[in-house]
Amino acid sequence: MKQEIRTLLEDSLPLVDFDSDFLFAELDSLGIAQILMSLSLKYNIPLGAKDVTPKNFKNLDALVSLVESKKNK
Amino acid sequence: MDLNDYIYKFAQETPDRLAIVTPTEQITYGELWDHISTNGAILEQQGVRPQEAHVFRASQSINFITTYCAVHFNHAVAVPLEQSTPQEVFDGIQKETNHHVFPKGTADLLFTSGSTGKAKGVMLSDTALTTCAENFLHHHPYTSDLVFIISGPLNHIASLFKIHPTLMAGGTVCVIDGLKDINAFFDVFRKFPDRRFGMFLVPASIRMILQFSRDQLVEVADKIAFIETGAAPITKSDMAELASVLPNARLFNSLGGTEIGCVCTYDFNDGKYMAGCVGRTMYHSHIEINDEGTILISGPTLFTGYFKNPEQTASVLRDGVFHTSDRGYFDEEGNIHLLGRSDDAINVGGFKADPIEIENVVMTLPYVADCICISAPHPIAGTCIKLLYMVKEGQTCTHRDVALYLKSRLEAYKIPTLFEQVESIKLTYNGKKDRQYYKQ
Numbered sequence: 415m416k417q418e419i420r421t422l423l424e425d426s427l428p429l430v431d432f433d434s435d436f437l438f439a440e441l442d443s444l445g446i447a448q449i450l451m452s453l454s455l456k457y458n459i460p461l462g463a464k465d466v467t468p469k470n471f472k473n474l475d476a477l478v479s480l481v482e483s484k485k486n487k
Numbered sequence: 488m489d490l491n492d493y494i495y496k497f498a499q500e501t502p503d504r505l506a507i508v509t510p511t512e513q514i515t516y517g518e519l520w521d522h523i524s525t526n527g528a529i530l531e532q533q534g535v536r537p538q539e540a541h542v543f544r545a546s547q548s549i550n551f552i553t554t555y556c557a558v559h560f561n562h563a564v565a566v567p568l569e570q571s572t573p574q575e576v577f578d579g580i581q582k583e584t585n586h587h588v589f590p591k592g593t594a595d596l597l598f599t600s601g602s603t604g605k606a607k608g609v610m611l612s613d614t615a616l617t618t619c620a621e622n623f624l625h626h627h628p629y630t631s632d633l634v635f636i637i638s639g640p641l642n643h644i645a646s647l648f649k650i651h652p653t654l655m656a657g658g659t660v661c662v663i664d665g666l667k668d669i670n671a672f673f674d675v676f677r678k679f680p681d682r683r684f685g686m687f688l689v690p691a692s693i694r695m696i697l698q699f700s701r702d703q704l705v706e707v708a709d710k711i712a713f714i715e716t717g718a719a720p721i722t723k724s725d726m727a728e729l730a731s732v733l734p735n736a737r738l739f740n741s742l743g744g745t746e747i748g749c750v751c752t753y754d755f756n757d758g759k760y761m762a763g764c765v766g767r768t769m770y771h772s773h774i775e776i777n778d779e780g781t782i783l784i785s786g787p788t789l790f791t792g793y794f795k796n797p798e799q800t801a802s803v804l805r806d807g808v809f810h811t812s813d814r815g816y817f818d819e820e821g822n823i824h825l826l827g828r829s830d831d832a833i834n835v836g837g838f839k840a841d842p843i844e845i846e847n848v849v850m851t852l853p854y855v856a857d858c859i860c861i862s863a864p865h866p867i868a869g870t871c872i873k874l875l876y877m878v879k880e881g882q883t884c885t886h887r888d889v890a891l892y893l894k895s896r897l898e899a900y901k902i903p904t905l906f907e908q909v910e911s912i913k914l915t916y917n918g919k920k921d922r923q924y925y926k927q
Contacts, residue, residue, distance in 0.1 A: 428890040428906060442899070443666040444836065447695045447867045463669040463700035 416478050422452055423477075438471040449477070459484035489617050491560055493655045494520055504631075505659045507549050508678075510671055514549050516657075519556075522549075526557035537562035540584035540596060542577065544570050545642035547664040552641070552650060559613070564589045566596045566608075567642040571899045580608075583795070596794055597644065599745045599839070606844070608794030609745045618771040618787040619748035620651035625770040626752050627685070628712050628737060631657035634679050636686040638663050638672065644745050645687055645718050645837060653685075666692050669700050676707040683712040689837035690721035691868040697728055698867075708733050715752070717741040717765070718837030719869055720825070726760035740765055742823065747809055748788030750774060751823055763825045764818075774823060780814040781829065831922050833860065836868045838900040842922075845903070848896050849874065852889065854882035857912045861925040863905055871904035875925075877912060 420432055426448050430440055441449070446466055454461045459481065470480045488496075494516060497504065502517025514522065535541045541558045545551055545567040558565040566584060568577055584596065595611040623629060635653040637660060639646040653660045659682070661675055676684065684707075688696070693716060696704055711733055721740055730738055738756055742765035743749035751774060753766025768774045772786040785808045792800040803810050812830040815823050832839040842860035849858045856877040863873035878884060886906035893902050913921040 424887070426904075428886045429894055429902060438667075441667060443669075443695065444691065444868060444904075446667050447699065450699060451866060461699075463696075463703065466667075466669060466699075 415481070416474060419453070419478055419481065420474060422456060423449060423474075426452055432474045435473045437473050437476075438468045441471065446471070453477070453481055457481050457485060488655075489559070489613050490620070490651050490654060491523065491556055493657075494523065494556065497654075497657050501657065504657065506654060507552055507660045507662065508634075509547065509549060509662045510664075510674070512549050514553075519553065522553040523556045523560050526553050527560035530554075530557055530561055530563070535561055535563045538564065538589045538591060538593065540564045540566045540587060540589070542566040542568065542581045542584060544568055544572065544577070545640055545647075546570055547637075547641060547662045549662075552660070552662070555641075555647075555650075559594055564593050564596050564610075566598075567647070568598065569640055569642050569898050573896055573898075575896075576606075576898075584608075587795075590791060593791065595647075597642070597647075597745050607796065607799065610791045610794055611745075612791050615748055615788050615790060616648070616651060619648055620655050622749055622769040622771050622788065623649075623652035624656060627652070627715060627739060629653060629656040629658060629685065630683070630712075632683055633658035633712060634661050634675070634682045634684050635659070636661045636663065636672070636675055636684060638666050638692070639687065639689070639837070640665075643838070644743065644748075645689070648743075648749065649687055658685075666695065669696070669703075673700070673703045673707065676710050682710070684710050685713045685715075686711075687715045687717070690716055690719050690725065691836040693721065693725055693729060694867050694869075697725065697732070701732065704732055709735060711736040713737040713739065715739040715741055717743055717749075719834045720763065722869075723760045723762040726755050726762070730756060730758075730760070742766075742813075742825070744811070746790045746803070747784050747811070748772075750784055750786070750788060753822060761822070761824070765815075765823050765825060767821050767823070775808075776815060776817060776823075780816065780826065782811045782813045782815050782823070782825075784809045784811060833862045833872050834870055835872060835900050835904075840872060840901045842872075845872065845874070845893070845897065845901050846920075848893060849876060849889065852884075852892055854879055854884050855889075856880075859912050859920045859922070859925060860903065861922075865904060868904075872901070873905035873907065874903035875907050875909045875912060877909055 450461045497516040498520035504516050506516045506519040507514050555565050592612045593610050594613045597609045598606045629652045637646045739752045741752040750772035751765050751768050753764045775783045789809050812828045814826040845860045856879045858876035861873050862870045865871035913924045915921045
């Protein structure tokens, strides 16, 4: 799943370094919205502004965990 | 009276009233006036002279606003550049403006995208800034108990020009760093439980809030006095949805620009939610539409000219009338409706990017044979920039290579969102890029 998410997000946000541990700092509001939309559509999970925390957007692993936790609910 | 006169007045009358807040700092009118006069003295020591430019980076901070006011306090010209401006561009503007003596009364020099591949310096007078603020004070409910939330970059007029009416009304400016942390945006409402709020949000931000934070918006609905939008088209459905979530707030869609200030506004609480409508002319402004459908604007909010570019000034500003690139018409009630632009600028979340400027930078990449920047639909921003590029035979590159190169040479909003490697670029019969073809 990690590679799938990486490919999905790198394609829509080519400027963002998804190997970074400071992903939240790298993104702007449109980038955040793009990630929420892409993951929500791809995995059919509800994602909203309350999910946008520095912890959930720390790095790619944190995003994978967020998706997994939403899918398991 | 200009902005500093009002700040001085409130510093005398209500020194303890909050003037500016950020998530980490706050300053009263009394303190603000002290900071402005102190910073004014420091700038003078640093050699900032009346009618000369002071180039600095815009940041979402109290320090930026006090510096901006201090430059005016010294009768110098504020040149705030976007925070992400590459150092090479910053140095170039500093060099070009160094020791230049601007016409008396010039307050700001704001850089905006040009149609010739080079950013234009827009010169604005004290009068333009004050009368633009008076337009807002006349038509929008700015009051002394208002907290006006500024989330956009402070070098952009949609944000910068909201400082003036808010402080001239004795209200509080609240500066946050974008809407990335949407929870920080909603924290502002909790921080001031007894205040009313106003804000400017580009349509992309409204779409984002409605899509991802609708519940939070409902929770604070009664605290919102008004929301103004503009700088890009807002859809009829977003107008209607916003009005249903905020039944007691006043909602405006305005027409403005760096060269013109804010000149007309549409109160879309009328239930009609007319997409493309920017309402009636504001207090200080006058609008006509010529036989070709081009919107012509006059009044004291207009700029005085482009920096060191009289030819370009004359091409749009003649006999005190500004010839926009917007086409439109008046309806029977005197409302102006926009029909689109007659130039190639691409509107990205309220920023107008010049495709030629971006293409010129792309063409400096050694492996690119040709390219074109076009407008593409985007689910949040409405439109975004898409770069189509051809790679020279035998060469390879990734979208990321191109994006990173552009990032080092252009402001963030000019970086395309979408990239596509293509085999050819469609040209017109005389060999120019066929922009009309890609607009279809």
